[in-house]
Amino acid sequence: MQETLIQIEPKPPRGDWRDPHVEFRKGSMCYSAAPKNLTYLGLPNPRVWQPTDSDWKLPPDWKKTILAGMKERLDKFRSFRLFMDVCVRCGACADKCHFYLGTADPKNMPVARAELIRSVYRRYFTLSGRIFGSLAGGRELTEDVIKEWYYYFYQCTQCRRCSVFCPYGIDTAEITLLGRELLTLIGCNINWVMEPVxxxxxxxxxxxxxxxxxxxxxxxxxxxxxxxxxxxxxxxxxxxxxxxxxxxxxxxxxxxxxxxxxxxxxxxxxxxxxxxxxxxxxxxxxxxxxxxxxxxxxxxxxxxxxxxxxxxxxxxxxxxxxxxxxxxxxxxxxxxxxxxxxxxxxxxxxxxxxxxxxxxxxxxxxxxxxxxxxxxxxxxxxxxxxxxxxxxxxxxxxxxxxxxxxxxxxxxxxxxxxxxxxxxxxxxxxxxxxxxxxxxxxxxxxxxxxxxxxxxxxxxxxxxxxxxxxxxxxxxxxxxxxxxxxxxxxxxxxxxxxxxxxxxxxxxxxxxxxxxxxxxxxxxxxxxxxxxxxxxxxxx
Amino acid sequence: MSADRAIVERWVERVLQSYPAQTLPFLRGEQDPFRNPVGHTLRESLTILAGELMGKMDRQRIAQALDAIIRMRAVQDFGPSDAVRFVFDLRTAIREWGGAVPDSLESRIDELALLAFDHYMGCREQIFALRINELRLKARYAASEEGETP
Structure with missing residues (x-):
């Protein structure tokens, strides 16, 4: 007879990776930067908030700021545009990340973590993405995507182990740094970085x-x-x-x-x-x-x-x-x-x-x-x-x-x-x-x-x-x-x-x-x- | 394949199913213990546990194998019940293989579940103690250096 006492589904939902929703749980996230630290450094949007809040108090024009910030960096850093374009998703990096190996969370595969930002790049900065949207691997930039970036870009230690195995030499640490840089534009920082800075x-x-x-x-x-x-x-x-x-x-x-x-x-x-x-x-x-x-x-x-x-x-x-x-x-x-x-x-x-x-x-x-x-x-x-x-x-x-x-x-x-x-x-x-x-x-x-x-x-x-x-x-x-x-x-x-x-x-x-x-x-x-x-x- | 081996394989497979689908082929397929520490720890520990449950019930070997697996699941994305649930998966694995779970094994599985709960609580308590210790150190450094924040 099958056990009926414990009704727990052993298989987690097998959702689409493009779904940006993440669950912030104490013990597995970093607290937000205190406003005094952002103010001291002259950085935007200092405020009191935490990742577990439903309202992150983003500035009203946050989407415009992020997209303008991406454009500026795509023009300024040739490496950024190259890393966005060149990945063929071969998967050589996938099982090299210690976070992926330790968490078994597929979005911690370096290729998938980069894809969080790459999908937004495709949607807004490539012709095929602008026309075909998700069919061309593009994703809309939403508040949930910002939360997802925060979650996963602060689950990368920029250690570059994945880069050793990438046949194209994509430096995921650079992608993480740029992702964090974009989040900085709208005041989504962690305190353990901003207070020391x-x-x-x-x-x-x-x-x-x-x-x-x-x-x-x-x-x-x-x-x-x-x-x-x-x-x-x-x-x-x-x-x-x-x-x-x-x-x-x-x-x-x-x-x-x-x-x-x-x-x-x-x-x-x-x-x-x-x-x-x-x-x-x-x-x-x-x-x-x-x-x-x-x-x-x-x-x-x-x-x-x-x-x-x-x-x-x-x-x-x-x-x-x-x-x-x-x-x-x-x-x-x-x-x-x-x-x-x-x-x-x-x-x-x-x-x-x-x-x-x-x-x-x-x-x-x-x-x-x-x-x-x-x-x-x-x-x-x-x-x-x-x-x-x-x-x-x-x-x-x-x-x-x-x-x-x-x-x-x-x-x-x-x-x-x-x-x-x-x-x-x-x-x-x-x-x-x-x-x-x-x-x-x-x-x-x-x-x-x-x-x-x-x-x-x-x-x-x-x-x-x-x-x-x-x-x-x-x-x-x-x-x-x-x-x-x-x-x-x-x-x-x-x-x-x-x-x-x-x-x-x-x-x-x-x-x-x-x-x-x-x-x-x-x-x-x-x-x-x-x-x-x-x-x-x-x-x- | 012997009956024991087949049951262990089914048990491992059921426990692996508690991880995300995209990760399964890697956890299942990669044999290098250092490239795949999670898959390796699961396989190794479950093999030992199955051997002891169906054999001599060596307390020390059980404690070590249980600790390795629980220590890992205590920090992964599992709630307490999901973290220790793998123990009961052994019953399902035996039934899937086509056997009946003998009464003696039933009670051993129950006992293992209780032990698993002890280990899980031990790990969680240790995590909180480690966190408090880090906070204490941080406060001590700050106080001793009269560090001020801007």
């Missing part, structure tokens, strides 16, 4: 920490680094005439586990006697503007070159940050350059000329440190990291946004004895996103983040079970902020740390006192975990 614009960093607070944090960390090593370690702030300006994500000086990476930087720079400074004005590498519009991205990014000019440095060194590097690698030079007032970066320790940074004049800390190690300029005791069994998560933007694949691994293999790669199709250019980038890493959106981060966590679980991995290293502040929660849910027992945290642990400094703890204050392993003392590194 407003704060960055005002004080230089995303939490709105003022210069005296910045100095307190840096001094506190310097004191701690001094205490650990027995040396007098300092980090100069706003020092004119320094050779190098060092820019890091603000989380490095106010959040954990980022903070341990900051201690690592300080110790490294002290040991090699680097002539450098940090800045209270350019005190944020992360660019939350890049999550909302090209214009906001440019406004925030400009601070780095402005400050380099004001302080009179020769070149810029950048810390373990994600989005900073995509903006830097792909936009900074043409957006706010040329940086002809700077010099081509040369390592003061090894004399290496960083040819790759000839144009932007900005070098990644992993390139810099790997070069130091390659030239034998650092004394490293890998045994000090024996309590860690390490794997490496390629943070999306440094990996796919600028091709930084080898340097972090080179460093890790020189500072730790136990290092294991996750499976091949989850690392390097195929790395899975943390699921919280591009402004989605906020607590109210936790369920979406847990879904999006599932493919990454699944690979971490594999190396934990197979090799006993207990530390996931990465070089992105958002990773460090959000992966601990993700792993606590999916893979308890694996912690998150930075590459330079392990450098700080292993670095044997001139005149230092004997180390009994690591940078976290945890006792070092008393006996080697490896009988032979040899490196244990394998690929999964």
């Amino acid at each position: 407003a704060n960055c614009y005002r004080t230089g960093n995303h939490l709105g920490i003022q210069p005296h607070g910045f100095k307190d944090s840096i001094d506190f960390a310097a004191d701690e680094a001094s205490e650990i090593t027995g040396l007098k370690i300092e980090m100069p702030i706003n020092r004119k005439g320094a050779e190098i300006l060092f820019v890091m994500p603000s989380a490095d000086y106010f959040a954990t586990p980022h903070y341990y990476t900051l201690l690592g930087y300080m110790m490294l720079f002290h040991e090699i006697g680097l002539d450098y400074t940090v800045s209270a004005y350019a005190s944020e590498g992360g660019n939350f503007g890049s999550f909302a519009s090209h214009e906001l991205m440019k406004r925030l990014n400009a601070k780095i070159y402005d400050e380099a000019k004001r302080l009179g440095v020769k070149w810029i060194l950048g810390g373990e940050c994600g989005h900073m590097w995509r903006v830097l690698h792909q936009y900074m030079d043409t957006m706010n350059g040329p940086a002809d007032f700077l010099e081509v970066p040369v390592s003061p320790v090894t004399g290496t000329v960083f040819e790759n940074a000839r144009s932007t004049r900005m070098v990644h800390i992993c390139e810099f440190t790997a070069d130091l190690i390659h030239h034998g300029k650092l004394r490293l005791d890998r045994g000090r990291n024996d309590h860690w069994n390490v794997t490496y998560h390629d943070s999306c933007n440094p990996a796919r946004g600028m091709g930084l694949l080898e340097e972090p691994r080179y460093i890790l293999n020189h500072v730790a004895r136990r290092f294991h790669e996750m499976p091949e199709n989850t690392i390097r250019e195929q790395t899975f996103c943390c699921g919280s980038g591009a402004g989605l890493g906020t607590d109210e959106n936790l369920e979406i983040r847990l879904r999006g981060g599932f493919p990454r966590a699944n690979a971490v679980k594999y190396v934990k079970e197979k090799y006993g991995v207990n530390l996931l290293t990465c070089i992105c502040a958002i990773d460090k902020a959000t992966l601990p929660t993700l792993l606590e849910y999916w893979v308890p027992g694996v912690e998150v740390g930075g590459v330079h945290e392990l450098v700080g642990n292993a670095l044997v400094m001139t005149g230092e006192k004997e180390r009994t703890t690591d940078l976290r204050g945890e006792a070092l392993a008393t006996e080697s975990v490896l009988a032979s003392g040899e490196s244990e590194a394998r690929h999964a």
Whole structure:
């Protein structure tokens, strides 16, 4: 006899994908931007509203604004028109998105997400769409479509994994950025992007920490680094005439586990006697503007070159940050350059000329440190990291946004004895996103983040079970902020740390006192975990 | 195909049907566990659960397999009843295959459903605890740095 007690239809409605209706549910959406933040940035339609409201209080001419905004961008960005026209819907990208893999929602296939905007493009900007409408794949622009855009463009972390597989090189991150840019024109933003942007614009960093607070944090960390090593370690702030300006994500000086990476930087720079400074004005590498519009991205990014000019440095060194590097690698030079007032970066320790940074004049800390190690300029005791069994998560933007694949691994293999790669199709250019980038890493959106981060966590679980991995290293502040929660849910027992945290642990400094703890204050392993003392590194 | 295998296949298929139609071919067809974590977790966990329900009822293996599947469904677009409903799908799978559900298995399925409910509640409670923890951290950073918003 069939069960009759539970009358639940197991199959969800198989509706037409063109139906734009979406259900906003707490836990799987981001709250709207507070009006004060839009007002501060001079952005349109500041108001109190939430995505769960039926009336989004759109401006009366919202449709005209969106279509005019699309036209302007189609004319301005050749890439946008190309991405709208060239997709043949082959589906190569379809199963590459971590959100699709984690949610199984077909509209999270990158091709389908792009189709949300492409269908409007067809309807209003192509002859066939204007004449044949839905028969030519066009869709009317309605308020429901705006809500659908908001829902799905804020379910994309702009990680660009799909782009790796697109035979035409369509960059879905660009499409998402343009979709968000259009939504910005009518005031449909999320607060976790706009508040940090407003704060960055005002004080230089995303939490709105003022210069005296910045100095307190840096001094506190310097004191701690001094205490650990027995040396007098300092980090100069706003020092004119320094050779190098060092820019890091603000989380490095106010959040954990980022903070341990900051201690690592300080110790490294002290040991090699680097002539450098940090800045209270350019005190944020992360660019939350890049999550909302090209214009906001440019406004925030400009601070780095402005400050380099004001302080009179020769070149810029950048810390373990994600989005900073995509903006830097792909936009900074043409957006706010040329940086002809700077010099081509040369390592003061090894004399290496960083040819790759000839144009932007900005070098990644992993390139810099790997070069130091390659030239034998650092004394490293890998045994000090024996309590860690390490794997490496390629943070999306440094990996796919600028091709930084080898340097972090080179460093890790020189500072730790136990290092294991996750499976091949989850690392390097195929790395899975943390699921919280591009402004989605906020607590109210936790369920979406847990879904999006599932493919990454699944690979971490594999190396934990197979090799006993207990530390996931990465070089992105958002990773460090959000992966601990993700792993606590999916893979308890694996912690998150930075590459330079392990450098700080292993670095044997001139005149230092004997180390009994690591940078976290945890006792070092008393006996080697490896009988032979040899490196244990394998690929999964 | 053995009877057990055939029943598991039907069970997996019924559970897959709870996902959107456009996603089914991928969830069903892609065998790589890292490219298809949802499909892989479902298949692996349901296979273990079926084996234990029809076999030794090893509590630890059941808890692990149940946790893997519930942990996933607790954050996907399912209400509580839909999230744990897959347990009862086993009965339907057996009947579809043409068999009758033995009394001993009936009670085991009921017991599994209760366990599934415990796991589901555990996951949801953990999600709320994780969220509170993130909020607490955020507040602490803001307070310690005297961060102000514009």
